[in-house]
Structure formats: C-alpha cells, structure tokens
Amino acid sequence: MTALRKPLSIVGAEPLSDENQRILEAILFAASEPVDEKQLIARLPEGTDLKEELRKLGDHYAARGVNLVRVAGKWALRTASDLGHRIARDTPPPRKLSRAAIETLAIVAYHQPVTRAEIEEIRGVTINTGTLDVLIQTGWVRLRGRRKVPGRPVTYGTTEQFLIHFGLDQIDDLPGLDELKGAGFLDDRLPAGFSVPIPNDVSTLRDDEEPLEESDPELDPEAK
Amino acid sequence: MTALRKPLSIVGAEPLSDENQRILEAILFAASEPVDEKQLIARLPEGTDLKEELRKLGDHYAARGVNLVRVAGKWALRTASDLGHRIARDTPPPRKLSRAAIETLAIVAYHQPVTRAEIEEIRGVTINTGTLDVLIQTGWVRLRGRRKVPGRPVTYGTTEQFLIHFGLDQIDDLPGLDELKGAGFLDDRLPAGFSVPIPNDVSTLRDDEEPLEESDPELDPEAK
C-alpha cells in the first residue's frame, strides 16, 4: 500500500493538522455508529477542549464532500447530502447455487449444529471440500464451534442472512415432516421412524460444542 | 441532524475545495470497499484528470487522521496506522490465528493457485478441515477453481480482502517474496511453459485450472 505522503503544497493544502484533530477524525471515521462526547473525551488527552476541537473539525469538513454532523446528540462523519446522487450503486448479478451446495445447505439448516461427517452421513455421499466453502461465502452458513469429540470437528449452522434470504421469520418456520409430505416434497413410502428434526439456530453453543478459538494452542488438532 | 457549516476561518481552514475533490471524497468515504479507478472516473465529470485529483486528495489527507491509500490496485480511505491504539478499544480484538492457520495462509498467498494436497506437501502434515474453513470465513482465502488433474482438486487463492487486510497494493508486494523466489521455491510447481514464478491472484483461471462447479451442470463430482 502506498500512503500518499507527498509534501503539502498546492490547492487544498493546509497547515499540519494537530494530533487531537487527527484522533477525532480517525475515531469518527472508523466508528460503526455515531459517537457520544463521553467516548470522544475518553480517547483524547486529558484537559482537551472537546467543544473547540469539534468546532475546528466541523469547520475543516464544512465545505468538503464529507461533513461532521450531530445526530441524536452524538457525532458522526457523513457524506455531504448534496452528493448522494453522484454515488449510485451498480449491483452485480446474483449467482445461482449448485445442486450440491443447495443440498448441503438444506442439511445444515435442518440438522444444525452439524459437522461435515454428519452431513456426509445424512447425504450418504462425501462432500467435496469446495461446497461448504461456497456456502460460507454466501454468508448463509457459518462455523459455530467444535464438537467435543476426538478430532474436534467444526460444527456448522445457518446465519441471520440465511433467514432473511429465504424469507423465514425464524428457523423453525422451515416445514416439518407432515408439512413436507403435505406439500408433496416427500412421498408416503417412507419407512417407519423416519423423522425430520425441528431446526434450531440459537447461537449459544450446545453442551457438546466448544468455541472455535483459533488462538487456543491446543486447538490445533492438525499436529498429529 | 445539523451539518456544521460555519464560515471558514481559523486554523485548519482551507480554500474552498472544488467539486471534483468533494465528489471523490464522498465516494471513497461511502464505499464499503476500495474503489477502482473505472468506478471513480464514471462518477466524475468527463475529462477529469483522475490521477491529478487523487494526488490532490492524497495530499490533503496525508497528515490527517485518515489517509488516502492504494490497496488491491484500488483506492480507499483508512485511518492512519499510528492511531490504531486510539480506536481499537471499541472493537473486540481480532481473533489470533493459530500457527497452522498462519502457515496455511502464507502458503496460499505465496503459492497460489494451490491445492490442498500441495499445502500438505509443503507443511508435511494433513490439514485439518477447519483451518481452510477459518481462512475462508475471514474472507482472505477463496476457492479459485479446479486443477485439471485426476480428482479435479479445488485450487485456493487469496482475495481482495486479504490485500486490504494486510495493506498490500498487489500480491507481488508480499514481504519476503524475493527470498522465496530466489531460492527457487516458487517455480517448482508451474506447468511447463509458464515462466513467471510469482504468486498470482488474478481471477482469470490458469491453463491448468477449470471453473468450480457453480453453474456447471456437469459438475456435481460429489454425487459419487
């Protein structure tokens, strides 16, 4: 990455900003929501006159493409409202999921938390490495944790994005056995004892799950 | 919401920014990801000298708390890296990667496109399924395609997100690349006739790669 640090000159140049202005700006830029004055004060050197710093920052940005604004008593940087039309989006066309991926997704949805080996057992075929990866890329499937069994396999589950995409209010809105039969998805020749689980996507780990934690040195079951 | 539009005065004030600078700034500010020059050009008045505008904007931000940088061949605003500790507090610290994950990531980055078997060959251990999954979930590693050899193994490569995360403008800015190249470690797996021994994250598939199954009806190598 090339940070452009050419000598200040020309139009648009200004006296070197002081440290407080830099800090304020960086905090407001990176914040995921408007920041209140208490939080700002806490990150600035003691004795800083926050009002004055905010006024200076506001002035700096007043005529620019980004403005300092006060929202609900908090502070934020926003693009200038007159420029909205300039930044219209172009959306790439959505990609269709392969059959293998959708089949795997369905198993994850109904049987979560589920490990790769369990998915393979339910499907009766091995899953190719790529399939789960693609599902994670869609944002619909996530790694939940690890099953507390030898090898500590990763457990998979669905995300909120999944619910949103498929228009489900909650995961147990997925139809059960009777509904699947009623809708003609399943036929009547099924053996006795055939059941469809009630799906559950609560993010709290189950008793037989433990956190993923990459930093856990023990966690490296790879090192055989 | 009150935009602070006080008269320009005092320290930190500057001549009125021109419209192109405002637009550039607004786009880069609003974008969730780095923006390429084509997208920038498309939103500026015809005939604009983009390079010159970017240089001006870079100058303007050079000493501030937010900088203009070139990353993944695109442009982005991000906070100055000396201010990280001021901001980090309100976000949970990122998860630390295990040694296995770091090594796997490095192999993917330096040897891409690379198959799982090739990663295992370099490390001399089988990789645990979770490791590649974790790397894919971080968004740094992606499935590129399949190698055209028996078994059609998936090939892995790094993403734009990887470049952004590590602040790289392009993949050949990777640290230590020369050492690996000089020792001849990067050219041992190249197909005959391919003579550039550098990692390659261009999404165009290589001659020895073919697309992943998505949308390929034949695909389903799973259904054994």
Add this chain to the structure above:
Amino acid sequence: MSRVEPSDFELPEAERASHEPQLVVDVTGFEGPLDLLLMLARTQKVDLSKISILALAEQYLDFIRRARDLRIEVAADYLVMAAWLAYLKSRLLLPEAAAPEEPSAADLAADLAARLQHLEAIRRAGAGLMTRDKLGTEFFMRGMPEENDPLEPQQFTATIYDLLSAYALQRQKKALSHHTVHQRVVWSLKEAREALERLVGVSQDWTRLDTYLIEYLVEPAMRTTVLASSFSASLEMVKEGQLELQQESAFAPLWLKRRPEPRPELQVVETKQ
C-alpha cells in the same frame, strides 16, 4: 502422552542445549514431522543449507526411539517419517549401487533439506505478513455503512423451493436405500505410502522402504498379516497401473516400485513368475 510446555521449545539455543538430557519427548507440540525435523535441525546450529541430513536422521530416530522407550504413543505421520529416515540413513551409509533410474541417496537427502528450507522460508514469510499494519488493529476502514455505498458484494441466490425439495429428495433417497459408510480402522501400508509422499515426495524404491514402514508402523505380532494384506493391495495397484512388481525367483523378495508418471504410450509391465 507426556507433555512439555510449548515454551520449552522457545528457549534460546544455548539454554536448550543444557536442558537436552531431560528433553521430554512430546510429539503433540509439533506441527507434524517436518516441524519436528526443523526444530532438531536448529540444534545443529548451522545454516539450513549446510545441515547434515545424516545427523538429522539420527537425531530424529533417536527422538522417536526415546518416545517409544517411554511407551509414548507416536502419531503415524511421525512413524512414517521415521521409517523413511531409517531407509535414507541406510542408503547414505552404504556405497551406492548403480541404479540409474533412481535418485541417489545424496539427491534424496538434498530434497529433504530443500523441503525444510522451503517450510522455514514460508514461516518467515508468514511471520513477515503478520507483522504488517493490519486492518482492525493498526488501521481501520470506514465503520459506518452509508446508504450511498457505491459498491455491493457478490450476491448468491436460491429459492425456498430449491431448498425444501433438495432436503426432501436427499432424505428420501437415503431412507429408501441402504448405504454404509466404511470406517477406516487401521493404517494400511497404502496409506502409509500416501503419507510418505506427502512428507518427502515420491519414493522410488518401495520394496526396501516397506520393510522400514512395517518395522515402524506395525505391532510385531501383526507384521505377517500386514505383509500379506499389503501384498494383495500391491497386486491391486499393479492392476491399476500404479505399481511395478518383480520377483527374481520363487520365494525371492518381491521388488515393487511406483510406476513412473503416467505416459500414455507405456504398457503395463508384466510381473515375472
């Protein structure tokens, strides 16, 4: 399995040397046999390019022997490597017989040294990567989503109908058929050879190597059975064209080796009676 704190391996070299007599054998602290080899190589205190592979092989075998003496269970990958190094050691010590189509012992040793250097280089590269300014620690991107975001990530699509029919079809298919997934019970010689290929690349001379594999991987009581089943597995692999098998005379040792990379014009070699 006894365990040493990982910090024991991070001791400066001088200190480590003085600790060496008590070095507790711990295989779980390593990222595989190559990692263990690298750690042992560092005790030679020379540049990796000047490492003595023979000395390294002895160190490694000694390490594994001590583990076994302590009745510590050692993972199969480590044993496969031990078998390979025992084989390599024997070849390095014996005068080379002329076998033109096979790499010399010196070549094999050089390959192993190169693998170690490669892994070390990758580790340094990975460490270099991790010391860069990183998103989320040293710098941050824009944190607040704006309605005007000019970019939007790749979207995927699928319908709830696709999802439900995919689920029902699979469950139904499985319920109406009987399918058993076979569980792997023990390491076969074939698996050991695969592990070996992962560890040190292709080995050309499997006959002699198998002797070592069996010695390191198999409980003494099981050796005859393993030999028998590996023989039948070998026949299978000959049929598939992966192996060549030779025997000078009845009851003479069987010589088998991996077939060279498939070249279409080659015919399957017939086995001699």
